[in-house]
Amino acid sequence: MLGEPTRSRVAERRSSTIAEIVDAAWEVARTHGIGGLTLRDVARKVGMRPPSLYSYFDSKDALYDAMFAQGCREFLEAHASVRLTGETVADLKTVMRFFVGFCTENTVRYQLLFQRVVPGFEPSKESFALSEEGLRKVVTLLQSSGVTDARALDLLTAIGTGLADQQISNDPGGSRWIGLTDDAIEMFYAYVQQHMKGEPE
Template identity: 65%
Template sequence: MLGEPTRDRRAERHERTKAEILDAAWDVARADGLAGLTLRDVARKVGMRPPSVYSYFASKHAIYDAMYAQGCREFLGRVSRLDLTGDALTDLRAGARMFLDFCVEDPARYQLMFQRTIPGFEPSTESYALAVEGLESLRAELVKIGITAPNALDMLTALTTGLADQQISNDPGGDRWLKLLDEAMEMFLAHMNTRTRRKVR
């Protein structure tokens, strides 16, 4: 029994408090907007004084960074659960639907991950690596269904984030732009197939 590692209860408490602060930060961002997030409001939500938050996060941007990383991990989880069929259009629609649902279900998370709404904030190298991993996993899925054009992923993300922007901005809670997704994926696939045929000639 002497060789068994002992639990570091202090470190566990520290991590639990960090997670609580992060949850509170999301609550504030969703209620008041990302730019409206203040350490004072976050601290009040978790029952501590604002200076105490610095024991867990070095700055407000460090909280944003942790939120960004958490959002990226959630997205990677969604990508890993995609159930693809091998049919290009079916799989494109399924992947795009997953992405669009992820975006519109939490506008604060969407703004933090996919827009530059916080002056001066840039994700850390570690957090940004998670975002790159998400993009590369999507690129790999495109390759599996035969879409290999260098700009295919850029075009796909432009289409889907454009729909997300419109939905969040102009019809929150509705489906006006969500309903355009299937047609947008048909157009995207047709365009990519046309490009491929031109190269073959």
């Protein structure tokens, strides 16, 4: 029918192949570590010659960037299901439990999103904007309780990644550090209310 947009089968196939490559890259990373990813292994996983991979990703960093963006989108999609009550401490506990759970359920994704384990890799401006969107949700939650000191956000993110790091490193698959989340938030909020309620001097 005239006026209807035409599908580009070539574009659809390309998009499908890119998604397949990114999925394969995560599989390779789970086997060899995020820093041990090679385009050769990814190409082999999808049944492609390594030079052909460059028609989809012109470098390994470009593939890392696609993985980073996908991980950020997964974070945002999962975070959208978090239900808040409007009570600051309870909501901070909920958000922190979600964050630590998200980090510990997929170690290689956590390393790519929240650690610098790939030498020289920097996400693109577009991909990093997705990461910042997630952070803004936490900033909004803090500001709603009158906490505007930027150091409070730094402290909160340090607590979250610290719990995740300890859980992944020392009790993988367990709950030893995840179980400390609520206590950590209570300590954090008590300290913030006393020392970081407004802007830093």
